[in-house]
Amino acid sequence: MIFLFPSDYFNPKKADTAYLEQVACMQNAGFETRVISLESLGSGSSKIIPVPTPNSKVVYRGWMLTPGDYELLVSVVESSGASVLTSLAEYLATHYLINWYGLITDLTPETKFYSLDDDLENQLNQLGWNGFFIKDYVKSLKTSVGSIINQPEQIKTVVAQMQKFRGTIEGGICVRRIEDFVRETEKRYFVLSGKPFAASPDEEIPEIVFECAKRIESQFFSVDVVERSDGIKRIVEIGDGQVSDIVGWTAERFTQIWIDN
Incomplete structure (x- = not known):
């Protein structure tokens, strides 16, 4: 290797x-x-x-x-x-939200997909949600106005800022339903050859990660899990493992999963 x-x-x-x-x-x-x-x-x-x-x-x-x-x-x-x-097809299978969402709809917030040509404000009005998390197929806006909005008319500003700071909208627009997450509980796991790994070898891996490993056919990907205020674990992000940061991990631990595989 x-x-x-x-x-x-x-x-x-x-x-x-x-x-x-x-x-x-x-x-x-x-x-x-x-x-x-x-x-x-x-x-x-x-x-x-x-x-x-x-x-x-x-x-x-x-x-x-x-x-x-x-x-x-x-x-x-x-x-x-x-x-x-990881082939190109496998890369996109976990890199693009639209490709993995359908496999775990019961484990992650409800999501709708749109193109830039859609009447986004009208579409959000039809959803009737209390809040919206806006991103493209890969990333959200972490600067300027941010990615969370409460009013449909705000989406125009978010998309404009995404184009300004990101340079492009990759794939299309994803609108995710807001859930009451406990942000400090978010953790990243890696799945290698179908086997999940945690940042610590002694950490208990949530069942939701094992379920994700069964459903997604990729050699190497990351899974971000967060706890909701009601105690339920939810998947907030999946990504190709090759381009996923080792946030919360040490380089030594990341290396170890390849030795153990």
Whole structure:
């Protein structure tokens, strides 16, 4: 197994500083690591440094990529004689909310999907909800006015700010029903080859994570779980494991799940 990290912008032979701790832990555990210039993906000149061992399996660990850039990444990996753990289809299966929502509708807040061409204010009025959480298929707005609104007419401002600060709306608009979450209870879990892992080896993993692992066919993904005020566990987010931050985890623990797998 080879772990592929984004290279430093000024030193293409070294991993980006944000991932140096993970690189060191992986290497100490006996795993091979490589780097790739994400900036060069679109030019066709991007190369993996050093060249991967032939027929090896590659796991990307880096920033979120658009579908087009991830497809280019897969192409670079395969042209080097290696293969990816996560195909483009598998990447999008957990990276885009619309792709995983239908598999766990009973475990996560109710969600409606729209395009930018829809009359969003009218659509929200028809829902009649008390509150709305707005995001695109991948991310929510964490700056400016934020992502939570109470009045349908506010969605125009949120979408405009998403386009301003994000540069683009990826996929479409997702409107999620507000539930009474206890925010400080949110935790991230990883599922690798169907087996869930927690940030601590001694932590009891909620049943909802095991249920999610059964329903979603992906080699490696993250699951964010939060407790509602009534004590019920809910899934608030699922993401491709390769581009999920290890928030709440140590690099050592993250490395260990690959050793235990």
